[in-house]
Amino acid sequence: MAAGREAAFGGDWALTDAWRTWCLLRRLRTGTRAAPAALLDAQNELLKRAVAHAARHVPFYRRYWPEHGFAATGFRGLADLERIPIVDSRTMKEAARSGELLADGLRSAALTYLDSSGSSGSVTRIWKGPEEERVRRAVGLRIWLEHGFRWQDVTAQFQIRPGPHLFLQRLGVSRKTWITTAQPLAHQRAQFLAARARVVAGTPTALRAICGALRAADARPARPRVVFAAGEILDAATRRLVRETLGCEPVAIYGQTEVGYVAWQCERRQDFHINADTHLVETRGPDGPAAPGKLGRVVITDLRCRTMPFLRYDTGDLAIAAQGVCPCGRTLPTLATFEGRLSGALVLDSGAILTPRRLLDALADALPPESYRIEQKTPHAFRMVFLENVDEGRRAAALAILRELLGTATIHTASSAGWAADGTGKTHAVAGPAWPSAGNPC
Ligand SMILES: [Zn+2]
Numbered sequence: 001m002a003a004g005r006e007a008a009f010g011g012d013w014a015l016t017d018a019w020r021t022w023c024l025l026r027r028l029r030t031g032t033r034a035a036p037a038a039l040l041d042a043q044n045e046l047l048k049r050a051v052a053h054a055a056r057h058v059p060f061y062r063r064y065w066p067e068h069g070f071a072a073t074g075f076r077g078l079a080d081l082e083r084i085p086i087v088d089s090r091t092m093k094e095a096a097r098s099g100e101l102l103a104d105g106l107r108s109a110a111l112t113y114l115d116s117s118g119s120s121g122s123v124t125r126i127w128k129g130p131e132e133e134r135v136r137r138a139v140g141l142r143i144w145l146e147h148g149f150r151w152q153d154v155t156a157q158f159q160i161r162p163g164p165h166l167f168l169q170r171l172g173v174s175r176k177t178w179i180t181t182a183q184p185l186a187h188q189r190a191q192f193l194a195a196r197a198r199v200v201a202g203t204p205t206a207l208r209a210i211c212g213a214l215r216a217a218d219a220r221p222a223r224p225r226v227v228f229a230a231g232e233i234l235d236a237a238t239r240r241l242v243r244e245t246l247g248c249e250p251v252a253i254y255g256q257t258e259v260g261y262v263a264w265q266c267e268r269r270q271d272f273h274i275n276a277d278t279h280l281v282e283t284r285g286p287d288g289p290a291a292p293g294k295l296g297r298v299v300i301t302d303l304r305c306r307t308m309p310f311l312r313y314d315t316g317d318l319a320i321a322a323q324g325v326c327p328c329g330r331t332l333p334t335l336a337t338f339e340g341r342l343s344g345a346l347v348l349d350s351g352a353i354l355t356p357r358r359l360l361d362a363l364a365d366a367l368p369p370e371s372y373r374i375e376q377k378t379p380h381a382f383r384m385v386f387l388e389n390v391d392e393g394r395r396a397a398a399l400a401i402l403r404e405l406l407g408t409a410t411i412h413t414a415s416s417a418g419w420a421a422d423g424t425g426k427t428h429a430v431a432g433p434a435w436p437s438a439g440n441p442c
Contacts, residue, residue, distance in 0.1 A: 017134065025138040029145065031277045032330045039276055039331065044077040046303035047280060051075050051084065053103070054309050060100040061311070064091075081312075086284070086299055089316040093124045096258070101308050102127060111307060116257035117423050126258055129307045136260045139275050143264045146330075147226045147251060149199060156195045158188070158202030158210065160425045181206045181425050185213040196222040200246065203231040204238040205427045208368060211245035223247045230255060232426050233340045235360035237368045254338045256317075259302045259310050263335060271326050271334040278304050283321040283335060284314075292323040295353060297342065316342050318355055344430045346376050346406075354405060356430045362405060366398040369429040373419070374402065376433045381410045388415050 031039070054061040055072035065072065068085035075083070087095075093116075095101040112133050116124045128136065141149075155176045157163065162178035177195040179188050181202075192210055202210070207229055214221055227242055227250040234252035242250045249269055255261040262279050263272035274281045280303055282289060283296035290296030298317040302310045318339040326334050339345075340356030347353055360369050371394075373385045384402060386395055395413070402411060419428070 017130065021134045021138050021141075024134055025141055025145075028138055028142045028277060032142070032146065032273070032332055034277075034331055036331050036333075039333075040078065042277060043280060043303065046277075047081070047301065048075060048077045050301065050303055050305075050309060050311060053306055054311055057103045057105075057306075058101065058309060059104070060095040061309075063100070064095075081280075081282075082288075084312045086312045086314050088314045092258075092310060092313050093122075096124050096126065096308060097122075101310075103307055103309070106307060114257050124258070127308050128305070132305050132307055135278060135304050139261045139278055142275075143228075143253060143261060144199065144226075146264075146266065147228075149226070153198035153225065154195055155199040155201060156192055156197035157200075158206035160423075179210075181209070185209060189213040189217060189219065193219060193221055198225045199228070200224045200226075200248075201228040201230070203426060204229050204234050205232060205370070205425060207242055207250065208238050208370065208427075211241045214245055221246060226251060228253055230261075233338065233357045233360060235357065235369060236364035237360070240364070241368070252338075254317075256300075256315060259300050259305075259313065259315075262300060263338075266326060266328045266330060268326065268328055271322050271336055272338065273326065273330055273332040273334055276333050278302070281335065282312075283319050290321040292321050293336065295320055295339065295355065298338070318342055318345060318353075340430070341432075343432050344428070345432045346374070346382070346430065347379070347433055348406065349379055349409070350407075359402075359405070359430050362401050363398055366401055367394055369427045370419075372398060373416070373429055373431065375431045377412075379433070380408075381412065382406060383412045383414060385414045385416050388417055 051072050052075070055065065064087065065085065070083055070085050092101070106127075106129070108127070111127045111129060113128065114126045116126060151174050153174070155174070156179055157176055158179045158181050160181050162180050163176075177191065177197065179191050181188065188210055192214075200207075207227065224246055225248075227246055227248045229238065229242075229250045230253040234250060239250055242248065251265050251269060252272070253261060253265075254263040254272055259279065261275060262281060263274045265272055280301040282299040284290060284299050285294055285296045295318055298315045298319045300310065300313050300315055302313075318341070320336040320339060322334040322336045337357060339358065344356040345353050346359070359374060363372070367390065371387045371390050375383045375385070377383055382402075384399065386398075399411065399413065422428070
């Protein structure tokens with residue numbers, strides 16, 4: 001994710017912006033414990049407004065909705081949600097790239113953007129208006145504050161490219177050290193140790209890399225208050241490595257550049273609370289909403305976005321629907337787990353689906369995710385590629401685990417000197433079936 005046009009405004013504007021963000025943040029914080037009925041009412045109103053706006057002002061929905069039999073006239077909100085067509089990820093991103101998803105009549109000088117890089121190398125630029133940018137920031141800050149963040153805390157944030165330093169950060173409030181993951185690990189380690197950060201944030205890949213570098217140097221970093229992991233599945237191996245290296249159980253956050261922060265683990269670090277006051281999140285099975293405890297596709301409606309609205313957007317991710325209420329006391333609804341990309345799930349002969357998270361967690365005791373790749377070649381044949389430095393004992397242990405999961409399927413093995421970088425900074429340990437007839441398994 002790369003940000004642009006962040007610091008184009010002067011001090012007065014920045015102070016006003018910070019004040020508005022703070023007011024929004026106060027409202028959002030009380031929302032974490034609002035009565036469920038009040039939350040539903042708010043969602044209902046936001047959804048009606050989002051649909052009315054899109055039908056009137058966004059070329060993509062003016063074309064796509066009638067083509068798919070949906071008329072926004074008389075739309076009643078949540079009761080009519082099922083009438084809105086779900087848009088698959090490719091269609092939505094093409095509309096974003098072509099400009100069709102951009103609302104009419106916007107002045108680009110007033111907008112900011114984030115770039116989303118796909119593993120195919122294509123970049124989707126997501127434009128946001130000032131209010132949407134404030135929502136994105138406030139929603140992120142809410143997660144941090146719920147985890148005890150204090151304004152004087154220094155944050156170390158790992159990212160491929162460094163982000164901006166906001167006005168108040170330059171004044172010493174919520175200071176941030178950007179650590180660029182494109183630089184050598186020794187540099188990252190030196191920067192991290194110097195930062196003495198109370199808050200650490202990065203992808204699981206970045207967190208594994210810095211923890212490995214700290215251990216290799218026998219370094220003793222200052223213990224952070226909290227570690228946030230976002231952008232990939234926080235697998236069991238990474239969770240353990242962070243806990244043992246930084247002395248802190250990491251918190252998983254789920255989000256996408258396209259729609260911002262969507263859900264997060266509370267201090268229990270189990271289910272994910274959904275930011276239901278900004279996003280409507282559905283878990284969809286083959287015939288409708290996934291039953292509690294069942295796997296489904298994650299479909300997101302960004303309730304407050306108007307510049308480039310993602311409505312009923314099939315993210316291409318999988319999740320398991322929650323089975324109950326989180327006992328922490330927050331009333332934001334929950335999802336049980338995020339299971340990774342649908343494109344990374346293995347589809348067995350029996351029709352069973354092995355999600356990326358299940359595979360990573362099963363293999364966690366044998367190998368870290370960057371040491372192997374599992375590919376599905378046919379419905380019955382898989383390939384496990386190991387990094388060259390993985391010894392025979394660990395290969396055998398990993399293969400035994402995989403055989404147990406895959407039953408009678410054939411597993412070929414191979415070795416690789418390393419993986420080609422794809423610009424995402426993420427680890428791609430599992431690749432699902434590549435043939436088109438594999439279809440949509442759930
Ligand atoms: Zn909770």
